[in-house]
Amino acid sequence: MSAPVDFQLTDDQTVLKRGIRDVLEGRFGRDALRAAVDAADAADAADAADAAGSVDNDAAVDARRAPRLDRELWRALGDAGFFSLCVPEGAGGVGLGLPEAVLAFEEAGRVLLPGPAVATFLAAGEVAGAASGEVVVTAVDGGLVPWLAEADVVRGDAAGAVAVRSVDPLTPLHRVPDGPQAPTGAAHVSRATHASRASHVSHASHASLLVAAEQLGSATRTCEAAVQYAQDREQFGGPVGRFQAVQHLCADMLVRAELARVAVYAAAVTQDPLEAAGAKLLADDAAVRNARDCLQAHGGMGFTWESDVHLHLKRAWVRAGLGHTAARAEEELAAAL
Amino acid sequence: MDLTYTEEEEAFREGLRAWLADVLPKLPAKPAPDDWPGRRAYDTAWQRTLYDAGYGEVHWDASPTRRLIFLEETEKAGAPYVGANFVGLLHAGPTIASEGTPEQRARWLPPVLRGDEVWCQGFSEPDAGSDLAALRTRAWRDGDDYVVSGSKIWTSHAEVADWCELLVRTTPVSEDAPKHRGITWLAMPMDAAGITVRPLRTLAGSAEFAEVFLDEVRVPVGNRVGDENDGWRVTMVTLSFERGTAFVGEVVACRRLLGELAREARANGCWDDAVLRRRLGRLSAEFAALWRLTQWNVSEARRTGGVPGTGGSVFKLRYSHARQELYDAAAEVLGPGALDLDRAWTLERLSSLSYTIAAGTSQIQRNIVAERVLGLPKGR
Numbered sequence: 001m002s003a004p005v006d007f008q009l010t011d012d013q014t015v016l017k018r019g020i021r022d023v024l025e026g027r028f029g030r031d032a033l034r035a036a037v038d039a040a041d042a043a044d045a046a047d048a049a050d051a052a053g054s055v056d057n058d059a060a061v062d063a064r065r066a067p068r069l070d071r072e073l074w075r076a077l078g079d080a081g082f083f084s085l086c087v088p089e090g091a092g093g094v095g096l097g098l099p100e101a102v103l104a105f106e107e108a109g110r111v112l113l114p115g116p117a118v119a120t121f122l123a124a125g126e127v128a129g130a131a132s133g134e135v136v137v138t139a140v141d142g143g144l145v146p147w148l149a150e151a152d153v154v155r156g157d158a159a160g161a162v163a164v165r166s167v168d169p170l171t172p173l174h175r176v177p178d179g180p181q182a183p184t185g186a187a188h189v190s191r192a193t194h195a196s197r198a199s200h201v202s203h204a205s206h207a208s209l210l211v212a213a214e215q216l217g218s219a220t221r222t223c224e225a226a227v228q229y230a231q232d233r234e235q236f237g238g239p240v241g242r243f244q245a246v247q248h249l250c251a252d253m254l255v256r257a258e259l260a261r262v263a264v265y266a267a268a269v270t271q272d273p274l275e276a277a278g279a280k281l282l283a284d285d286a287a288v289r290n291a292r293d294c295l296q297a298h299g300g301m302g303f304t305w306e307s308d309v310h311l312h313l314k315r316a317w318v319r320a321g322l323g324h325t326a327a328r329a330e331e332e333l334a335a336a337l
Numbered sequence: 338m339d340l341t342y343t344e345e346e347e348a349f350r351e352g353l354r355a356w357l358a359d360v361l362p363k364l365p366a367k368p369a370p371d372d373w374p375g376r377r378a379y380d381t382a383w384q385r386t387l388y389d390a391g392y393g394e395v396h397w398d399a400s401p402t403r404r405l406i407f408l409e410e411t412e413k414a415g416a417p418y419v420g421a422n423f424v425g426l427l428h429a430g431p432t433i434a435s436e437g438t439p440e441q442r443a444r445w446l447p448p449v450l451r452g453d454e455v456w457c458q459g460f461s462e463p464d465a466g467s468d469l470a471a472l473r474t475r476a477w478r479d480g481d482d483y484v485v486s487g488s489k490i491w492t493s494h495a496e497v498a499d500w501c502e503l504l505v506r507t508t509p510v511s512e513d514a515p516k517h518r519g520i521t522w523l524a525m526p527m528d529a530a531g532i533t534v535r536p537l538r539t540l541a542g543s544a545e546f547a548e549v550f551l552d553e554v555r556v557p558v559g560n561r562v563g564d565e566n567d568g569w570r571v572t573m574v575t576l577s578f579e580r581g582t583a584f585v586g587e588v589v590a591c592r593r594l595l596g597e598l599a600r601e602a603r604a605n606g607c608w609d610d611a612v613l614r615r616r617l618g619r620l621s622a623e624f625a626a627l628w629r630l631t632q633w634n635v636s637e638a639r640r641t642g643g644v645p646g647t648g649g650s651v652f653k654l655r656y657s658h659a660r661q662e663l664y665d666a667a668a669e670v671l672g673p674g675a676l677d678l679d680r681a682w683t684l685e686r687l688s689s690l691s692y693t694i695a696a697g698t699s700q701i702q703r704n705i706v707a708e709r710v711l712g713l714p715k716g717r
Binding site: 005006007008009010013099223227230231238239241242243244246247248250251252254255258259260262263265266268269270274275277278279281282326327329330331332333334335336337 | 338339340341342343346402405595596598599611614615616617618619621622623625626627629630632633635636637639640648651654655700702703704706707708710711712713714715716717
């Protein structure tokens with residue numbers, strides 16, 4: 001006799017989520033985040049000065065301009081089992097399922113982990129070295145390629161890709177000239193390795209769901225940050241969080257994050273591609289709009305470079321363009337009505 | 338995290354489906370919206386049918402999953418709603434079950450389950466809406482009775498109810514007695530002398546609610562549930578219950594309505610409009626997630642062993658908004674038909690305007706979320 005429907009985290013899942021948070025915050029806490037931003041910012045400023053007047057498709061400029069991926073961090077994540085979470089135990093992985101994967105990526109989104117983590121995760125068990133974090137894998141996704149210059153393996157056809165000066169300081173981007181292409185690695189799923197995985201859903205659906213999980217983590221974090229700021233910031237003789245106008249802004253942020261949460265978790269459990277598309281749609285919405293509201297709640301401080309809010313917003317924008325975009329998710333959901 | 342049903346739960350679902358398929362075709366025609374005695378008879382006959390088939394207590398089932406399955410399957414099959422039984426089954430009944438004496442439970446609960454007696458709710462007052470604790474209907478002791486005077490508003494089924502779950506003030510507000518203390522919960526017989534019921538016509542044109550005027554109505558002290566002046570706590574049990582699972586059937590209904598809307602749009606050419614199509618696609622994601630949120634909240638309530646908590650506020654905020662959005666999208670699909678009161682969609686669209694107001698306005702729900710979930714200071 002099985003247990004009744006229990007749509008809550010199990011004790012093991014709670015422990016796993018907490019453990020991943022500890023690893024990520026230990027390895028990539030706020031100081032590391034700001035150091036990475038500063039390094040990327042300095043490279044961008046230098047390149048902008050050097051490259052004034054020159055053309056964009058100069059490979060040397062491309063390589064210099066891109067922020068560097070922290071390989072040590074990447075390997076540490078590999079050692080912690082982050083990339084091999086869903087690789088079967090027999091193949092040297094942790095042997096867990098998609099529900100555990102979304103919890104891990106939620107935590108990655110929370111700390112704004114840089115790098116093509118989703119593509120590398122999905123390549124684990126298929127591309128040698130991906131699971132351990134030794135090999136960095138990226139993928140052509142909807143006409144965009146994140147971290148192309150830093151990746152060891154590129155899935156999809158990135159021929160002729162041109163560097164863009166990415167809005168997100170921690171996500172270098174290339175554009176593929178012929179416009180949107182097949183999403184993440186869809187053409188590369190080998191049937192043999194696919195069957196060895198727990199799921200029978202395409203990589204494309206998994207990729208969208210894992211990006212959605214990152215968006216969820218970001219949406220939760222910006223909600224917390226807005227609440228914290230509203231409690232700390234005093235105006236008119238008390239915390240601004242006592243004003244209903246600010247409270248209602250924060251309440252709406254929580255509602256968005258919690259709706260995205262159940263959508264992401266449920267899609268991970270059912271592995272239904274339509275639920276994954278819906279989860280991506282709601283999680284994009286939650287991440288982008290929560291970052292906007294978080295910025296608003298921070299007032300003038302939210303508009304500064306030193307605040308982390310813009311990093312969440314810019315990453316949320318990038319992620320909204322990866323996997324299922326809003327247009328694609330909405331059309332797929334409508335077609336199923 | 339698990340979303341699979343047990344064999345017993347699936348068996349319950351199959352049995353219910355088969356029973357509904359057998360019994361629903363035999364139901365009489367639905368009464369007209371303004372025919373209150375007819376509506377009472379129809380709704381209570383349905384409850385009696387459920388009772389005779391062993392489903393009478395399903396709303397109080399210890400298994401929240403069986404409650405979910407019941408609401409899901411009855412909605413899908415187009416079975417009648419709780420209607421006139423709403424307050425008895427989902428407000429007053431659970432309150433009496435939780436807070437009443439054995440005698441009170443024996444007196445009031447079986448007639449609700451059999452569909453013999455109908456309850457209405459006397460909570461809100463003209464000057465006590467969102468601020469319910471500000472209620473002023475007074476009750477004072479006179480021998481073995483409370484004598485009650487005041488007025489209540491937004492009371493559904495008042496014309497045909499046998500009992501009213503009534504909140505009264507038994508201690509005036511003062512520095513020593515804050516407004517939440519001084520309130521008492523009474524079961525008032527609706528045939529008592531001194532009660533005047535006046536139908537209240539809504540913007541939808543129908544009289545879904547009533548005002549109830551109380552002029553020295555005598556209510557026996559034995560009809561008090563909980564202690565004198567403890568009615569606020571007693572009531573909170575009821576309100577949390579409402580915010581937990583009361584909307585389950587409606588979420589299922591919204592998903593069905595969305596399907597109907599897509600069919601209509603494909604038939605009349607609106608489907609070629611990508612903006613509309615995408616709008617419906619987004620609503621599909623919203624209602625799917627709201628269904629998952631219900632399962633999440635119910636699972637959480639079972640784990641904590643109590644009634645559903647603040648997750649209900651998160652749900653209600655998003656659901657009420659999404660449902661209004663659904664009818665706005667419907668209006669676009671229907672075009673001029675959206676202005677035709679003979680189309681069911683038009684009346685439903687008008688009714689949906691109450692969703693962001695009834696059972697705690699969206700603004701009050703945001704206050705609850707901000708203060709009780711997010712821990713922000715008391716608002717101003």
